[in-house]
Amino acid sequence: MNGTLIESELFRRVTYLHPLEELRVPEKFPIALVAWMLMMFTFHFLCGTLEICDQKKWLVQFRRKPAGDRKTYKEMMPRILINQIFLMLPCMIIAEKLGLCYQSKQVLISVPSLVYNFLVMGIGHDVIFYVGHRYLLHSRWGYKLFGHDVHHSTSANCALSAFYMANVDFCFEILLPYLIPMWLMGPESCVAFSLLAPSIGAVGGLYEHSGYEFFPNLSIASTKAHFMHHNLGFVSFADGFGSPGLMDWTFGTTYEHYQKKNTTPVENGEKSD
């Protein structure tokens, strides 16, 4: 064992690093671009797959109500691509170039640091999303001004509608709740988390807008909250599936709170659970 190897082994033992935590990507590796490409593949592959299931009438036993939203897949696609290509991609690349996000070149981090990453993203996303969604987008003056009515012109019954938003709305609901926690993590993040976070977020978003409920007995994985948000408009302001929903519980705006106060909620044709 030569001197460098001994020093490396010594450093690892002193700092309790796992050998994988020393893996790094090259300095010029375009983390933002690769993360965006992974998100695009995940989003469009899953939305396309669920659309085929809708067309073929597969998995109907898991649907909340019959397939079909107020807008067709084809009608929604241009706006979705504009949001993803002309807003999301440039914002992610600018955040990287300015040194705000994606700065760690370490591929993996320790389990406690990874837990910290998920906590910062989970809580940060929940707070930013909720405040913007409830107090700006659903305010009397902001609903049309920021174009939130565009997203609410869908009924959360088609996965693709997750990103069917006006540009400003897309910034409030998708970009800021994702990029600000990424910025807060700073060098505590790692490449694996940076690459996978947008895809994981996309899966949650498209699933809660899909009209499917694959885990009816698992409340933590339910799509009902956001479905009810679209259909009632004044409950469940959190991001639904995948979000801890802490703000909704803190401020008493979950669908469950509403349900307790009203014995016969209107569910717009939803199947009773």
Ligand SMILES: [Zn+2]
């Ligand atoms: Zn809304």
Ligand SMILES: [Zn+2]
């Ligand atoms: Zn929605």
